[in-house]
Amino acid sequence: MNRQRRSILKAAFSSITLGVALSSGLLKPGQATASDPWRKAFQSKTPDALMNTLFQAQPAVGSDIRIRVPDLAENGSVVPIEIVSEYPNTESIVVMVDNNPFPLAAKFDFHNNAQGYVSTRLRVAESSNIRVIVRAEGRVHSVSKWLNVTISGCDPIESPFAPKFEG
Amino acid sequence: MDEPMKIRASMKGDAADIKCLMNHVMETGLRKDPDTGRAIPARHIKDVTVTVSGKTVLNAQWGGGISKNPYLAIKVKGAKLGESVTVSWQDTTGETRAASTTIG
Numbered sequence: 001m002n003r004q005r006r007s008i009l010k011a012a013f014s015s016i017t018l019g020v021a022l023s024s025g026l027l028k029p030g031q032a033t034a035s036d037p038w039r040k041a042f043q044s045k046t047p048d049a050l051m052n053t054l055f056q057a058q059p060a061v062g063s064d065i066r067i068r069v070p071d072l073a074e075n076g077s078v079v080p081i082e083i084v085s086e087y088p089n090t091e092s093i094v095v096m097v098d099n100n101p102f103p104l105a106a107k108f109d110f111h112n113n114a115q116g117y118v119s120t121r122l123r124v125a126e127s128s129n130i131r132v133i134v135r136a137e138g139r140v141h142s143v144s145k146w147l148n149v150t151i152s153g154c155d156p157i158e159s160p161f162a163p164k165f166e167g
Numbered sequence: 168m169d170e171p172m173k174i175r176a177s178m179k180g181d182a183a184d185i186k187c188l189m190n191h192v193m194e195t196g197l198r199k200d201p202d203t204g205r206a207i208p209a210r211h212i213k214d215v216t217v218t219v220s221g222k223t224v225l226n227a228q229w230g231g232g233i234s235k236n237p238y239l240a241i242k243v244k245g246a247k248l249g250e251s252v253t254v255s256w257q258d259t260t261g262e263t264r265a266a267s268t269t270i271g
Contacts, residue, residue: 108241
């Protein structure tokens with residue numbers, strides 16, 4: 001195929017896809033760029049390097065962040081975690097599992113009166129510090145909690161005893 | 168990914184509790200196929216959006232560190248009975264799903 005025609009078609013397809021994604025609200029402009037440091041951060045393997053790139057200053061140790069995880073997680077594939085930030089106007093909560101192959105697990109950005117609260121389930125490779133970083137009113141606070149894991153979240157066997165969702 | 172997402176949204180005081188159970192394998196890319204010994208490629212949800220009456224209340228970015236069949240619960244202050252809640256996700260292959268409910 002004519003090289004020029006090919007590159008025009010290629011550009012047209014990618015802008016259509018981007019257009020669809022943008023208009024469907026799934027992709028927010030700014031999230032789409034490959035240079036977004038958060039996108040790359042999910043591939044990072046070292047928690048300290050992550051902390052340095054994502055948070056310019058060392059976050060202050062937060063006293064108003066509560067992390068609820070089991071004292072002992074039998075199955076690292078499914079570890080329930082509940083995070084409550086008591087900081088007013090919490091903008092985001094970031095969760096890192098320091099000893100995971102890819103420590104950055106999740107980033108939650110809150111808008112329009114969503115509270116600084118999130119509950120989810122993590123995959124944890126081995127006993128590790130669970131690090132939570134909260135941004136509220138422009139300031140960054142961090143807290144860690146140690147989690148013990150019996151069966152690695154990286155094992156191929158999925159536990160049949162994973163907590164069930166109770167509607 | 169075949170079963171639809173389950174969403175429950177209910178009022179607790181002046182905030183809506185929104186709970187969701189998504190259906191996704193959340194493959195980390197680190198698991199090896201026991202037959203071939205090759206790594207199973209990563210395939211996991213990377214973006215989640217929750218809206219209430221069309222306004223975005225949550226944007227989440229996930230890596231492989233979220234469990235298979237992800238559970239997510241958030242709280243939205245000032246939401247009202249009867250408002251619509253939509254949860255949508257996009258995974259690393261570009262696959263998307265969405266589901267809606269009303270705050271009951």
